[in-house]
Amino acid sequence: MSTLEEIMNMDQSMPYDKSARGRVVFASSPETYTNANGETKQSKSVAIADDKKAVKVVSYDPTQFNKLIEGKTIMLRNFIRRDGYIILTRTSRLFPTQEIEVPDSRVQEGKALVNPPAAPMVSLREALRSPPKTKTTVCGKVIQKVEPPTVHVTLTVISACAQDDVTELLLSDDSVRAIPSQLLMAALPQELEEVLDPESFFAERKTNLRLQLKGSEVLSVKLQ
The missing domain is CATH 2.40.50 (OB fold (Dihydrolipoamide Acetyltransferase, E2P))
Structure with a gap:
């Protein structure tokens, strides 16, 4: 069984068929979205953690939602590791397992991953000068709409x-x-x-x- 830290430190984003264990330290309510075919679907985001690492997990299979309960410890198999988070699909498997203790610092880390604090409001000039991938909030007036090529x-x-x-x-x-x-x-x-x-x-x-x-x-x- 791999630790969450070992999984997230892998070089490649890929399907992962080994086991990982973590405690659900934060669970959001299911969210509804519309896919590319115009169909209405649901997803659920949670954070799981062990003593060394907290990771965001997103499930696109509603049959798994009742297993992603805050406070429960679960074993995951057949998931997809992305850059910074884990995806659960209909082929993923979740198993209840022995409870593990998680430090409060990991609980807070997990909550911030799923429900991050609001980005600061900055001017357009400051936003354009921000480092890549920096989250910011801007406010302005739309003066022209440009269709993408x-x-x-x-x-x-x-x-x-x-x-x-x-x-x-x-x-x-x-x-x-x-x-x-x-x-x-x-x-x-x-x-x-x-x-x-x-x-x-x-x-x-x-x-x-x-x-x-x-x-x-x-x-x-x-x-x-």
Whole structure:
């Protein structure tokens, strides 16, 4: 069994099939969102911690929500480690386990991960001069709306994780791109579409995909 610190210190973002244990130190209420296909879905964010590390965990499977209860200690398997947090999908497994004690400092760390304090209000000039990834709040008047251009990008995919209507692609540069599963399936060779799911297809080969994007929206996917 790996510690939370060991998992989060790994170099790559990838599916993880070993066990990790932590106590749920903070649990938010389920949130409703609309996916790329216009369907209404739910997610739940919690923080789990051990004596050395607190980690944010996001579940997209409502059947798991009743196991993510504040104060309970759980064992996790088959989850996805992202940059800074853990994702639970329908293939993830949660098991109740022996309670562990967590220092108050880790409890506070976990709460801040799920419910961070509000970013300070700054001027536009200060915001533009802020270091990359610094959270700020700005206030101003919209004077012009600019439509994002349509662009084409080529991605090299080494693995995939299907989550119903969205498939997460692990790319050769260790980043992750989420695209609508329907568009991805339409891009597969027609003779393979009925017998292969995306996870099996990309597990057997390194594949290049050509994406048409408008802002963050994926318009089309083509196999190269």
